[in-house]
Amino acid sequence: MKHRSKSIPRAHKGTDLRLLINGEAYYPQLFADIRNARHELLLETFILFDDNIGQQLADALCEAAQRGVEVHLTIDGWGSAWLPAHYASRLRESKVNLHVYDPVPSTPKKLGLRPNILRRMHRKLVVIDREIAFIGGINFGEDHLAETHPEGKQDYAVRACGSIAEQVGDFISEEIERLGERRRRRWRLPRRRVPRRWAQQENGSEVFFVTRDNRKHRSDIERFYKVGLRRARQDIFIANAYFFPSYGFIWQMRQAVRRGVRVTLILQGQPDKEYVRTAANTLYDYLLDAGVDIFEYTRRPLHGKVAVFDDAWCTVGSSNLDPLSFASNAEANLFIYDREFTGQLRDHLTQLKQLDCRRISRSEVPRQSGWRHLIRIVAFHLMRRFPNWLGGRFSTR
Numbered sequence: 040m041k042h043r044s045k046s047i048p049r050a051h052k053g054t055d056l057r058l059l060i061n062g063e064a065y066y067p068q069l070f071a072d073i074r075n076a077r078h079e080l081l082l083e084t085f086i087l088f089d090d091n092i093g094q095q096l097a098d099a100l101c102e103a104a105q106r107g108v109e110v111h112l113t114i115d116g117w118g119s120a121w122l123p124a125h126y127a128s129r130l131r132e133s134k135v136n137l138h139v140y141d142p143v144p145s146t147p148k149k150l151g152l153r154p155n156i157l158r159r160m161h162r163k164l165v166v167i168d169r170e171i172a173f174i175g176g177i178n179f180g181e182d183h184l185a186e187t188h189p190e191g192k193q194d195y196a197v198r199a200c201g202s203i204a205e206q207v208g209d210f211i212s213e214e215i216e217r218l219g220e221r222r223r224r225r226w227r228l229p230r231r232r233v234p235r236r237w238a239q240q241e242n243g244s245e246v247f248f249v250t251r252d253n254r255k256h257r258s259d260i261e262r263f264y265k266v267g268l269r270r271a272r273q274d275i276f277i278a279n280a281y282f283f284p285s286y287g288f289i290w291q292m293r294q295a296v297r298r299g300v301r302v303t304l305i306l307q308g309q310p311d312k313e314y315v316r317t318a319a320n321t322l323y324d325y326l327l328d329a330g331v332d333i334f335e336y337t338r339r340p341l342h343g344k345v346a347v348f349d350d351a352w353c354t355v356g357s358s359n360l361d362p363l364s365f366a367s368n369a370e371a372n373l374f375i376y377d378r379e380f381t382g383q384l385r386d387h388l389t390q391l392k393q394l395d396c397r398r399i400s401r402s403e404v405p406r407q408s409g410w411r412h413l414i415r416i417v418a419f420h421l422m423r424r425f426p427n428w429l430g431g432r433f434s435t436r
Contacts, residue, residue, distance in 0.1 A: 050245040055200040056380045058355075059175070060387065062183035065196050066092060072167050072198075073099040080110045081166040081211040085118040085159065085357070088180035089126045096179050097126065101133035111215055113138040115160040118178075138218055140369075161368040162250075162357050163196070164207060172204035173197070174248070174373045176280075176344045176357050185339060192342035193391075195384075197355045197373055203246050210250065210371075244377040251358060251370040260358045261365050263374050265291050267348040271300050276347040276388045278305035278336075281359035282322075288360065289322070289329075296330040305388065308335025308397055323404045334396035344372070345384060353381040 059065040073080060080103055087093055104110045112130065114122065116139045130137050140160035165173040175196025177183050185191035251260045261284075268275065268291035275295060282304065292302050304326070326333060344360075347353045356372025358364045375381065 049206075050247060051201060051203040051206070052243060052245055053201055054203050054244060054246045054377075056244075056246070056375065056377060057198040058380060058383050058387075059173075059177075059196045059198055061185040061191070061194055062092070062177060062181075063186055065173075065175070065177050065183070065194075066095070068198060069165060069173055070095060070099050072171055073103060073165075076103050076108050076167050078108060078168050079166075079208070080108055081164070081208055081215075082111070083113045083160065083162045083164040083211060083214070084179055085115045085161045085163060086178035086180060087114050087119045087122055088178075088182075089123050090181045092179050092181050092183070093126070097129060100130065100135050104134045109136075110134070111136045111138065111211070113140055113160070113211070113215060113218070115139075116141045117159055118161075138215055140218065159363070159368045161364065162371040164211060164371055166204055166208040166211060169205045169208040170200060172199045172207040174199065174207065174357075174371060175355055176342055183342070190340060192340050193336065193338070194342040195345050195355050197375070199246065199373065201246075203248055203373075206248050207371075210248070244375075244380075246376070247374040249356075249372050249374055251364070251368070253367070253369075258365070260356070260370055260372050261285070261288065263354070263372070264288065264346070264360075267346065267352055267354070267374075268292060268295050270352075271295055271348045272298070273349045274301040274303070274347075275349075276303050276305070276385065277360070278341065278343050278345050278388055278391070279360045280307055280340075280342045280344060281361040281364070282306050283361040285365065289325070292326070292331055293329040301332065302330070303332045303334065303392065305334050305336055305341070305392060305396060307341045308337040309340055320404075323399060324406055327399070327401050327404055333399040334392050335399060336391065336396050338395040345388070347381055347385045347388065350385070351378045351381050352376050353384050355384070 057068075059068060080100065082100075087096070100110050100112060112135060114137070119139075127137055163173075163175055163177055173196055175194070177194045177196050181188050182190060183192050183194055185193055247263070249259050249263050250256050251258070265288060268288070275292075296302050323333060344358055345353065345355050352375065354372050354374045356370065358368075358370035358372050364370055
């Protein structure tokens with residue numbers, strides 16, 4: 040695998056972008072592009088199930104490898120811990136290079152335990168011939184088929200063609216080489232600046248590939264988000280499955296409202312994990328007082344991680360707005376300046392809000408005061424810091 044170091048986010052112009060909503064749009068397009076691959080396939084996923092979608096992926100990858108395409112698939116050892124051995128054997132027999140990020144030892148797995156829960160490769164990336172890249176939040180499983188699966192997740196991805204695909208491919212190649220290498224934690228890490236042009240209104244189209252790890256990019260995605268919150272002048276849409284951001288993030292949302300920006304949150308109303316709603320609910324009182332509009336998506340579990348800033352900037356990726364994504368997980372997002380693409384995502388979120396969401400009113404959220412308010416503050420900081428305290432003991436590989 041050839042690769043070049045692409046550590047600092049940079050702008051890509053002239054990128055052909057396509058918004059893919061849910062597995063119904065994502066899987067057919069991806070499998071068609073895989074079948075047309077000529078030289079190389081690079082994939083990273085957090086979860087891979089041995090179901091109909093997982094079998095279709097295996098079929099496509101094995102067929103590509105057998106016709107001479109170099110195929111590399113990286114799965115997370117925790118998220119895909121229950122992938123059966125025969126699935127991996129089939130891939131390897133077909134000359135698919137299978138890599139496991141932080142594999143789970145067999146004994147804990149047999150006991151139903153999953154160690155190193157706070158060190159996860161949460162990215163969902165695919166690169167085909169360094170010409171086409173898929174970036175988003177969609178794993179490989181039938182539970183991402185919203186129209187056919189009873190608990191199908193609402194989720195998003197981007198198909199991007201152009202120089203951005205080469206950068207994402209170089210990134211995956213470097214990550215594969217880094218697997219198995221233990222790196223000592225650096226206590227003082229250089230901060231990467233957000234490019235000055237980001238969130239400034241310009242003509243044309245620009246795309247930034249932004250990652251988060253425990254080495255040089257510990258807060259890149261969060262800082263890109265904060266720039267969007269600071270620069271917005273009209274409105275902000277944030278649709279995120281797991282919402283429990285830092286105090287600084289929430290403060291930026293409040294400042295945006297004070298500038299006259301309308302800030303709208305779309306969160307899970309039918310969560311796949313009940314603690315998600317509990318955590319987010321602890322913030323409702325403060326957010327409503329700050330003037331943030333909160334909607335809960337009730338049609339099915341929301342798994343998306345997207346946002347729109349004004350009429351030109353948006354982001355789609357794997358990063359939730361919670362302590363695990365901001366302090367421990369390995370993540371990847373696209374930050375996109377493109378009015379047409381952003382308009383498509385904005386229109387979709389507007390329709391989602393109107394048709395499938397329930398607005399949270401001030402009257403249904405109890406006000407926190409006295410000792411309850413103090414407990415909420417203490418609980419907030421404990422929940423925010425806990426993954427960072429534990430995650431800091433490990434270096435991301």
